[in-house]
Amino acid sequence: MASHSHVSSINQAGSPSQAFVEKSSAPPINILPSKLAQAYSYAHPILLLTLCAARFEALVADPVQELLADLPWLALLQLFYVLLCLPPAASPSADSSPASDAKAARSRSGKPGYRRKNSGKNVWAAVWAKLMPACLSLGLTFLATPIIAALLVMFGAPLTTHNYETVLCAAHMALLSASQLAYVHGVDGSVWKEVWGIARPADTVWGSALGTGLGAWFGAIPIPLDWDRPWQAFPITILVGAYIGYALGTLLSRTPLLYGKRIQFSSESEEEDEKKTN
Known part of the structure; x- marks a missing residue:
């Protein structure tokens, strides 16, 4: 009887379902709890959409020149956003909820001498x-540009023509999608496996990256239609779709309906049936 219970406990601990449950995963990322960070986190995607709309006519007139001119401004805006609103990789704030962050901030501010300790060199160290x-994340982001450019070609972008348009469009998409991921997750291999496997829990960072990709995909739909409009030229609609998808993904992934949820391609019952047949 003892041996039977011992064997069953081993089987339970070593079963695939139990191993899956115990598998650790980086938690969803929260916006920093300060009022300024919370406010700007909503204003940032709206600001990007406003700038995209304001420069749309110039983008249609000369895509290469406009994409090149807007690239440094987009990089600065993304840099400011991650510095103000997101916790850097390996920081304790990245693994805590907004309520616990606010509680910790209140408890620290109530300690005697806290303001004195957080001045001078400590402030510069925190900055x-x-x-x-943030600077390293920008470097990693531009390393992702060739990968996104190759994906654009695989999904139908011209291979022998419009090379400047393809690279510049990929650079914009990399800044929209990869800069925040690189800032909050660094080079954590397990997280990036979840990213490429579309298995991350929904948060503002993952939502913006996924929204950028889906927006660009839907943005390609008008290109082959015979409307003969100048804005149908590659990569205008793809880029506009990426910006719209970024804004929607950033905002919608923070709602209680999506936050912390994962995309499931098959139901649990189907997975169990497949395991039984195997």
């Missing part, structure tokens, strides 16, 4: 602790 990963 550098966020600025360095």
Whole structure:
């Protein structure tokens, strides 16, 4: 009887379902709890959409020149956003909820001498602790540009023509999608496996990346239609779709309906039936 219970406990611990439950995953990322960060986190995607709409006519007139001119401004806006609103990789704030962050901030501010300890060199150290990963994330983002450019070609972008348009469109999409992921997750291999496997829990960072990709995909629909409109030229609608998808993904993924949820391609019952047949 003892041996039977021992064997059953081993089987339960080693079963695939139990191993899946115990598998650790990086939690969803929360916006920093300060009032300024919370307010700007909603204003940022609206600001990007406003700038995209304001520069739309110039984009249609000369896509290469406009994409190149807007790229540094987009990089600065994304840099400011991650510095103000997101916790850097490996920071305790990245693994806590908004309520616990606010509670911790109140408890720290109530301690005697807290303001004195958080001045001078400590302030500059805190700024550098966020600025360095932000700059590194921009570098990693531009390394992702060739990958996104190759994906654009695989999904139908011209291979022998419009090369400047393809690269610049990929650079904009990389800044929209990869800069925040690189800032909050660094080079964590397990997280990036979830990203490429579309298995991350929904949050504002993952939502913006997924929204950018889906928006660009839907944005390609008007290109082959015979409307003979100048704005149908590659990559105008793809880029506009990426910006709209970024804004929607950023905002919708923070709602209680989506936050923390994962995309499921098959139901649990189907997975169990498949395991039984195998």
